[in-house]
Amino acid sequence: MKMSEKLISAEEVVKHTTPESCWVVLYGNVYDVTEFLPSHPGGSKIILQLAGRDATEEYDPIHPPGTLEDNLKPEAKLGPIDPQTLVQTSQPAAKEEKKDVEGPPPMESLLNLDEIEEVATKRMPEKAWAYYYSSSDDTISKSFNNAVYKDILLRPRVFVDCTRCDTSTTLLGGKHKVDVPIFVSPAAMARLGHPDGEAGIARACGRFGAMQVISNNASMTPEQIVADAKPGQVFGWQLYVQNDRAKSEAMLARINAMPDHFKFICLTLDAPVPGKRELDEKQNFKNAVKVASGVKTSGEPERPGGGGVGQQLFFGTAADLTWKVTLPWLAQHTSLPIVLKGLQTHEDAFLAARYAPQVKAVILSNHGGRALDTAPPAVHTLLEIRKYCPQVLDKIEVWVDGGIKRGTDVVKALALGARAVGIGRPALFGLGAGGQEGVERTLEILKAETETCMRLLGVEKVSQLGPRHINSRKVERDIFDGEAGLETFGLWDKVVSKL
Numbered sequence: 001m002k003m004s005e006k007l008i009s010a011e012e013v014v015k016h017t018t019p020e021s022c023w024v025v026l027y028g029n030v031y032d033v034t035e036f037l038p039s040h041p042g043g044s045k046i047i048l049q050l051a052g053r054d055a056t057e058e059y060d061p062i063h064p065p066g067t068l069e070d071n072l073k074p075e076a077k078l079g080p081i082d083p084q085t086l087v088q089t090s091q092p093a094a095k096e097e098k099k100d101v102e103g104p105p106p107m108e109s110l111l112n113l114d115e116i117e118e119v120a121t122k123r124m125p126e127k128a129w130a131y132y133y134s135s136s137d138d139t140i141s142k143s144f145n146n147a148v149y150k151d152i153l154l155r156p157r158v159f160v161d162c163t164r165c166d167t168s169t170t171l172l173g174g175k176h177k178v179d180v181p182i183f184v185s186p187a188a189m190a191r192l193g194h195p196d197g198e199a200g201i202a203r204a205c206g207r208f209g210a211m212q213v214i215s216n217n218a219s220m221t222p223e224q225i226v227a228d229a230k231p232g233q234v235f236g237w238q239l240y241v242q243n244d245r246a247k248s249e250a251m252l253a254r255i256n257a258m259p260d261h262f263k264f265i266c267l268t269l270d271a272p273v274p275g276k277r278e279l280d281e282k283q284n285f286k287n288a289v290k291v292a293s294g295v296k297t298s299g300e301p302e303r304p305g306g307g308g309v310g311q312q313l314f315f316g317t318a319a320d321l322t323w324k325v326t327l328p329w330l331a332q333h334t335s336l337p338i339v340l341k342g343l344q345t346h347e348d349a350f351l352a353a354r355y356a357p358q359v360k361a362v363i364l365s366n367h368g369g370r371a372l373d374t375a376p377p378a379v380h381t382l383l384e385i386r387k388y389c390p391q392v393l394d395k396i397e398v399w400v401d402g403g404i405k406r407g408t409d410v411v412k413a414l415a416l417g418a419r420a421v422g423i424g425r426p427a428l429f430g431l432g433a434g435g436q437e438g439v440e441r442t443l444e445i446l447k448a449e450t451e452t453c454m455r456l457l458g459v460e461k462v463s464q465l466g467p468r469h470i471n472s473r474k475v476e477r478d479i480f481d482g483e484a485g486l487e488t489f490g491l492w493d494k495v496v497s498k499l
Contacts, residue, residue, distance in 0.1 A: 007082035010053075017051035019044060023078070025054040026068065030078040036071060041316060054081070061128075061191040064221045104434045107441040113405050113426050116442055120193070120432030128192035132428045135369035142369025145377045145403025152379070152412045153471040160458030165451045169462045171211065171397065171420055172337055172360045176234045176263055179209025180447050181414060181462050185365075185401045185422035186238035186266060186341075188217035193432035198225045200436035201427055206230040208443040211420070213266050213339075216240045222254065226261040236339060238266045241318040241326065252333045264360065265334055267326075270342020271371040272319040327355055339399070341365055344375055346384035346392075350486055353395040361397035361419070368402055368424055378402050380479045382416045383472065388484040393417045407449025411457070415465045416472065 008030045016023035022034045024047065037044035050058060068077075104123060110116050121129055135142035169181045184201055191197035198218045202225050205212045213236040214225055226235055237255045242248045255262045330338060337360035343349050344366055352362045364378035378400035385392050392398065400413050401422030410421045423446070430442035454460070457469050 006079060008079050009082045010085040013081065014052040017048070019048065022048060022051045024050050024052075025081050026056050026059055028080055028083070030081050031068070031072060032076050032078055033072065035073070035076070039071075061195075061219055062189055064219055065224070066221065104438070107434050107437050110433070110441060110445075112445060113429070113442060116426070116433045116438060116445075117429040119434075120429040120438070124193045124432040128189075128432065131189065131192060132187075132425055132432075135373070136371060137373035139369060139373070141366050141373050141375050141377070142403075145366070145369055146405055146409075147403075148377045148379045148475060149403060149406075149409040149412055151474045153474075154408065154412070154453070154457060155469055155471060156456050157458035162455035162458060162460075164460050165454050166461045167447060167450055167454070168209070169419065171234070172264060173357075173397075176211075177209075177232070178211050178234060178420075180443070180450070181420045182404075182410060182443065182446055182450070183211035183213060183399070183420050183422050184427045185363075185368075185424040186213045186215040186236075186268065187424040187428050188215040189219050190215075190428060190431055191219035193428055194435045194438075196431060196435040199227065200431060201439050202226060202233075202235070203228055204427075204430075204436050204439035204443060206233050207440055208447060209233075210443055211236070213238055213341075213422070216251075216268070222258065222262075226258065229261055233261070234263050235261045236264045236266045237262050238268055238341070240268055241321055242316050243318050244316065245318075245329075247316075249333050252330075256334055256336065262336065264337045264339050265330065266339045266341050266363070267330070268341045268367075269321065270344065270365055270367040270375075272317070272321065323351060323355070327358060331358060337361075339363060342367060342371075344381050345480070346381065346388045347485055349381070349385050349392050349398070350389045353392045356396050359396060361399055363399045363401055363422065364418075365401045365422070376479075378418075379413070379416065379472075379475060382413070382418060383476055383479045386417060386467075387476075387479070389486060404446075407446050407451070408453045410446060410450045411453040411465060412470055412472075414462060415467060415469045417467075 010025075013023050013025060013030055015021075016032070019037060020034065021032075022037060023030055023032055025031075033040075033047055037047055040047055047055075104119055110119060121133075124132075167180050168177060170177050184205060190201060194200065196203075198214060198220045202212055202214075204210075206229060211234040214222060216238045217240070218225065222237065226233075229235070237251075239248065239252070252265070255265070327338065338355075338358055339361045340352050340359055341363040342365050343352060343362045344364070349362055349364070352359050364381040366372065366375040366377065369375075382398065382400060385398065397419040398417060399420040399422060400418045401424060404410060404413075404421055404423050404426065413421045423442070426442050426446075427439055430438035430440075432438070434441065454462075454465070457465075459465055459469065
């Protein structure tokens, strides 16, 4: 603190708790956030619930460093709080009770991903658990994402030497080697569940040679996340294009400046608007100072839903992306390969291949069941591609995510033609269960189960897996059975005419 700075008492801070004058304390300093209220992604109500007191504990796990400087004018920082008055007069929010005071069990005692999730549920703050666990509407897609794998049967072969097993593969046209065909899908706000955050996930991925796609809404900066990366470790950056395109362009420039770490841009398409995640939204009404439900600052835009973490993160996200405009715009601002995340039909996979080599891969995903409920699982879309336009698998790489709980799930997806398989919630629950060590245990379990499955199928290398190793007949009965609808796209006319 500078000698000339005058301490601000908590008695003065608590006088400013209205939309007309709103002060909060963050990291030992008092900020006047009145002007920022209308533009806050979560709406003014969330800030007003924290007005007049120290909001650091609620703010810190959600916002990466630099957020204050990027969004507030310098004069909004009024000065340091007098710590001697803060404890006496502030109004702390109701704290959640610690669910697990004894600490986590030894990670090696957890034998599967369900057990890791169970430990994480006991240890994580309820707000974090609700955000990670929640899915849209009746959670049908979320449940089906996993259940569909159980309807695919394996076809083991015998009298095959299974002493060797190599889970390594290459991605993005063979340019990047990874030790496992498992990657961490983009998942926001990792520090909500554990202080290790996305950097802890990155270190765990480094140990197992796994790829990580970092969320656009990470709770740490990209520089922090990759700081301890191992040589050759592969990262992708997820992009949610903003209505204010300049913000997205600035982030792309930032990622372009780290070519040793970031190898592609993952453009997420399966959630142009947020789904209705009721479990997450209910958390907005717990453990908060009461603020009138109708409170809204002048000129503040309407926000749908109850305002959970998901609703907050999506505010400002563009819903007007198109093939003809967005991909050329991306080409102007990055030369990195593009991976399109969230394709859910064979038609869109067919169209995506038209944009190769700019588009190197697609991720078949329904956003973990968090966007449109009853949307198809990735397995259905993968089977659609095999049925209607198998040539897509030769033009671009197809990755999948959603519902992976076992190594057998990984192998089944690879046998259907997927190049890599993503995990989102499992990585977050691993983090919640034991920080970086919990994520390492998650990857360790999946890798070991994948190796066991491959050996029992008589397969030495990932590249050898194919449809002959599975029986997917039961699932094939349920996939889309209409017209292919590809002749209208004007794509690969010569190829289509031969079909």
